[in-house]
Amino acid sequence: MEQFKGQPRLPKFAVPKAYNIRLKPDLSACKFAGSVAISLDVVSDTNFIVLNAADLTIAPSSVSFTNSKEFRPVKVELFEADEILVLEFAEKLPTGAGLLRIDFEGVLNDKMKGFYRSTYEINGEKRNMAVTQFEPADARRCFPCWDEPACKAKFTIKLEVPSDLVALSNMPAAEEKVEGDSKIISYQETPLMSTYLVAVVVGLFDYVEGQTSDGIKVRVYCQVGKANQGNFALNVAVKTLELYKEYVLLLPSSIAPCINHYWLGRESEMKFWSGGESWIGVGTVKLCFRYFAVPYSLPKLDMIAIPDFAAGAMENYGLVTYRETALLYDDQHSAAANKQRVATVVAHELAHQWFGNLVTMEWWTHLWLNEGFATWVSYLATDSLFPEWKIWTQFLDELTEGLRLDGLEESHPIEVEINHASEIDEIFDAISYRKGASVIRMLQSYLGAEPFQRSLASYIKKYACKNAKTEDLWAALEEGSGEPVNMLMNSWTRQKGYPVVSVKLNGQKLEFEQTQFLSSGSQGDGQWIVPITMCSGSYDARKSFLLKTKSESVDVGTGNAWIKVNVDQTGFYRVKYDEELTARLRYAIEKKSLTEMDRFGILDDSFALSMARHQSLTSLLTLMAAYREEPEYTVLSNLISISYKVGRIAADATPNLLEYFNQFFIGLFQYSAEKLGWDPKQGESHLDAMLRGELLTALAQLGHDPTLDEASRRFQAFLDDRNTPLLPPDLRRAAYVGVMQRVNASNRSGYESLLQVYRETDLSQEKTRILGSLASCPDPKIILEVLNFLLTPEVRNQDAVFGLAVGREGREIAWTWLKDNWEHISKTWGSGFLMTRFVSAVVSPFASFEKAKEVEEFFASRTKPAIARTLKQSLERVYINAKWVQNIQNEKELGAAVQELGHRKY
Template sequence: MRPAFRSFATASAVIALAFAHPAFSQSPSSPSSQQLAPLPETVPSDLPRNARPTHYDIEVTPDAKALTFTGQAGIDLVVFTASDTLTLHGNGLTVSSASLKPAQGAAIPLRVTADEKSQTLRFVAANPIQPGNYRLDVSYAGTIGQQPSGLFALDYPDKRTGKEVRGLFTQFEAPDARRFVPSFDEPSYKATFDLAAVVPADRMAVSNMPVSREETLPGGRKRVTFATTPRMSSYLLFFALGDFERSTKTAADGVEAGIVAPTGSGNQADYARESLAEVLPWFDDYFGVKYPLPKLDNVVAPGSSQFFGAMENWGAIMTFERILLLDPATTSPTGKQDIYSVQAHETAHQWFGNLVTMSWWDDIWLNEGFASWMADKVTAHFNPEWSWELGGIDGREAAMALDALPTTHPVVQQVRTASEMEQAFDAITYQKGQAIIAMLEDYVGANTWREGMRSYMRRHAYSNTVSKDLWSAIEGAGGKDVDLIAQAFTHTPGVPLLRVKAVRCEGGNSQLDLAQDAFSLDPGARGGEKPTWPMPLLIQVGQNDPARHLMTAKTDKVVLPGCGPVLVNSGQLGYYRTLYDDASLNKLVSTFGSLATVDQYGLVRDNLSLSLAGYQDMSAGLRLLASVPGTADAALATSAAEQWQGLYGILEEGPARKQLASLISRTWAPKLEQLGFEPRADEPLNQTKLRAQLIRTLGTVGDPRVVAEARRRLQTLATDPASLDGPLKGTWLSVAAKNATRSDWKLLREQAAKADGLVERQLYYSSLGLAQDEALARQALAFSISGKPDVTSAPQIITSVAQAYPEMAFDFVRANQKAVDKLIERPGRPRFFARVVGSSTDQAMVGKLTEYAATLPEDEAKPVIQALTGLNQRLANRPRQREQLAAWLQKAPR
């Protein structure tokens, strides 16, 4: 292990890394050895394909106070066919001058017109531009936004003085580099970038590459120039400016891992920095390609976004503070895990997405599904005590909840407009993509899979791919049936349903009768012909080793040695639901305690979902959930308590709800009593996480002791603002806020105003919206648009109110549309509405959502249509769920 080097750099000086780092060398796929050609017709594009860039030379001068910037760009490009027009992307940019300089000869003046709808700039010459090499020089200006897209500003309290300060950041995925520079802003137009910025001398500027030089300028300014990037897509370019400090550690592979944070963050960056340095060499080894840049920074963005937590800019990840800095006063146990796993996700992107990039947004899952899968892999490797593999089941459930609706889409989806790009980042892209990868790796074997991945990385470095390129690489390494299975699961939308129709023991063997179907949350969509998937099954009989079987037909008979309980989807890595016949499920329930934890976890989640959807009585899922004792594995117990809390939310006020509350308290209060209210310094993180969930669950069902304790702790804030500090701060606040009186609510608002940091402030602000008291909920909504909460906190208040009062929140947003629109960028507004109504069960909301969807362009309406479909599903299923849940409770032991 190489010795670590740590330093804190102030805003006035950043140590420039030697950009002639031995790791920074481009593969044979780099432009120097490639013959440039027009973008193939097989790759979608908004541009006319008559040119492509090789290099950008950009200088920007931001005015953070005025929220404007000016820029100059010199773009080296190749023109392939004669035309009087070059078309580039540009959104919100005002071009003051433009000219085209051929390799030899005088510059050609250009006239510029902008098309707002297509987000393009047309550079028109007086005569046809002949094929050849050119440099396009453009002077332009743009605006700095206050929502995270393009170049944007975030205001936050200085950690030393409490004074409001401003930082600048960029967010370019998917179509927003065009807000920063005229560009060929599509993933297949890869180029190298030189970036310089004229900035205040006392501020730190950060980009993808290290600083190559700094020049002092008059008026207290400096010009910061960064080293040339590798060949990359425009959406990966990054720039940040602010009063920052940089904490570094040299990883074992020689790469400098840095955390760039607001000055005063101090040792809050330690955990993230150490984790970053830890995972980098692991990825080097796994991919068989060394990280090719000399440094990897993770830049802290204060505040939060409604729609994303981090971005994988090459060499300069950006992550919102709540999931990057570990603050002992506010970071929950889940928050600590998120710091590790989210950073691992973005680091995995440095290879899968940045080094090798999808050709078009249709294959965005190649970025996100793989990064999620790799993040789980490395997180579980370095943190085995977290039982992290169980989280894959939660991801599978999140994907299936969306994939089982009629509004689902394939993993490989057609994306054509900017709005569709924004909406492509959903649970199907991330979690279904991840689940398919995990299933395929398990099917072909971990070693074969890794060799295929290494071949893929070497072959396509600095280039673009489609999904089939990966399947070819895995099959080239020896993987069988990969393309067959992958094509079906990535191109056919929906959730496979495997029906175990009968299991017979004959002659010492188990004979299984299996049939394929499709799982749907819509009772009206269960008839008709269904797709046939090639389903990789892993089946365990009794205590025998699991056996593999590929089911390729609608029905199948499988004979396996031994007799005993039959578990299909052993290990829970198959992306399908399993509906057992009654006898088979009864055997699994009776032997539940002997199953592996991952199978217990998966069986409970799967059968609850089947019961909630009406494929079996609610009693089937409830019996399995009730089989999880309070003494179970901490991760399993945490999930079980969370599922009980969700079931409690289904019931309306009345005897059944009281019975369920009593059952939950009897089962889980003793476990909380054993753990105690206070975390112990030496306890495993999973125990702290379980305690937090038990407090939330018991607080939700009204357990008197927990509710009283939450209110008592809230009251201590009046005299000691630090009294709640610790990993359970958010937990106690949520319980207290739900049960808040008017004076409690006022105290929460006062604490928000006094909070020293933005993360803590947002914790209080979001708590304001949780009040069960309807008058306080209305007050929280009015407060959200009062101008007092910052623009990133205000929408969180509204979505908090929507947890208990979705209809009220929806009506408020519609009535105050102009004020709310100022808080959320247009592309995100439909997703915001979908989130607001996510728990509604009001029939009247059907008409309201339908009316709102009709006001949106077709490519923007998708999230609202999905929300409407989910609402109809809840309306169809909720009466049966309540009736069957109440019936089961009548028979449950007391």
């Protein structure tokens, strides 16, 4: 049996075809009993059957394999370290079909993985519900199985539960029998699917219900009394299923061959992109198609809010589970940002019903096929449903997060080798999701919308109910577009990192050179095939080409017009301009000559180049000053984020200049903040509502006294009346942060009041909003209280990470706290990806070589596979910060520049 230990994949002696699973959860004792009968094909002569199992008690006497006769194993051994169950038989099993039977017992754990318990209240009484979370490799904690995505099978599930509870699974119930206080529910057989998509939920719930035009019943389940909070998600889900089912692409026949603008959506909602009038019947080329080529394949779709849930949501086939914050929306107490998150997460999870559930990655190396595509498609759907949100501009936040992680030497390729189940959790990160989505957007932009969609539909149709690898997708796109997709994309998925394209004007030539970008300032040896797009002085004439070598030049003629490379940030790379081109772009930003996507991109690239010490902080600050009258939410949001980071690093490098930095940042944000004001305006946009909150929060964190005074006044009104119009949901974080800025050990009233609000609310979004504000206090004693509060039963384990975002004043406190509580933290969160958040949140903000060494020494004997990559990345960020601090300290012109900017009146 020893030969099976330490293997990343199961041996292929037998292939599962169908599972018949019976589960009986005991919600009071927090345990469960079960049995499974697995129809197998034995494909080679073997004395062994090897499958996955973990945290289960197997009854050896119950194990049998029946083929032409019954076989009983001579040895049954569970290897917990490798999470495998090995069954050894005295004689070789005959090849062909057979049936494996196993009885087992398990614990409804509190780790938010496998078959676990979540808690909720009914009329003041605390109750348990039973929930499954099997991705990536935790179905084995509920029943013995071939727990790999390629081992697709059909599942028939039977549940025995208390008769007063709701019990849900992937499929509708086929039969229900009540036997005394219990009921036995048998569910219809599922289509072929992977084990990680099996789902069961048992508890007491309310629901709201809708239906698609072709009869798919859609329900949103939630805690009793919260049903009205499910209506928004229900509406989004019904419309999104319709949207994914059928799209129409209409192009005006006169410009179809050279179209730059198109509308992708349902015919009933088709509007002319520049005027709002219908295109129907106005001389158009009309292309009708099903976007995914295959309709949604189950008879129902349930979505359920779970009070304790580690991830944001999980795309279980036909029974999608969510955090409450990602599914429920309260008209009175949820912010605009909450509404947007619900819409994008629902669209993401429903995209998975095709990308992931219908067509499934062959192994976790190809996780990005699931997550990158679902992320990209969620923006497509959200943009169609809510065009006023300008969601594709907000997609740049995804791009930026992908670029920031992938700029580390400790990044990993999109296609990453996985050698053990314990390594999988760490790749549910910005590479798989955000870089994955960004390279898809880049490829779609290069190939064009219509060929890309057509090829994608062909891919889904070909691999429906099967498994696929990245190269299968490239083959489909290459065949459908006629472009060398495989050659183009391999450099983006099989090697980590990305290029910085340096652009220099030399007479009438624009010279391009690519090198690998690393935030450390080092130079990597990667090389890519880069889709270059550019325009000069106007967006009417664009040039594009593939940069296949290290360098190339393009004729741009004479003139002093601005030149923008990587138009609308469609490419996954950064651009570094020479001084002349930078000056032209800075002027174009001030004159609002560039799109908001390009304004965003120039700023973000400049920040990254400054951090990597490729340009001075002075030049970055000079560029930031050009955004002092920036009107757009996404650009200003990024400007705020960059200001936080620059402020923290400046405080380490030049503490004597910190006040000037703060005054400069306040001056940047005051114009827009005063224009918006504190009070929402009738009919204002969704984006203005989000922007107001972010601007006022930024001013509060910068210690802007008028903002702090107003925050205190409105918070007091809120304490007197929770429904006061003075503090709508979009403003609450700003007020909470403002209140905490003035809290200290001798003035605790604001802190105590905020804790009172936390304890009184039952809205998850409000609780996380408060947790995210508490640690912004500058007083170290209060920060320690907040951190200790995170470990109390008052804070659900899923939410503790929201309170870790301490300011610069709290870094040392947080580090000491992490060390002092490491054993408890490791035990509580160590078996899931949330553990990585503790490490990155506490370690990454430091900016000294000495602190990096201290962190390395502490973790030398405490590292385990689940946090190894995150720890290396966090330490690399500390070294990057430390080098940046050194560089800033040697920047001679910085002092005069920041003082001048700090005194400037906007």
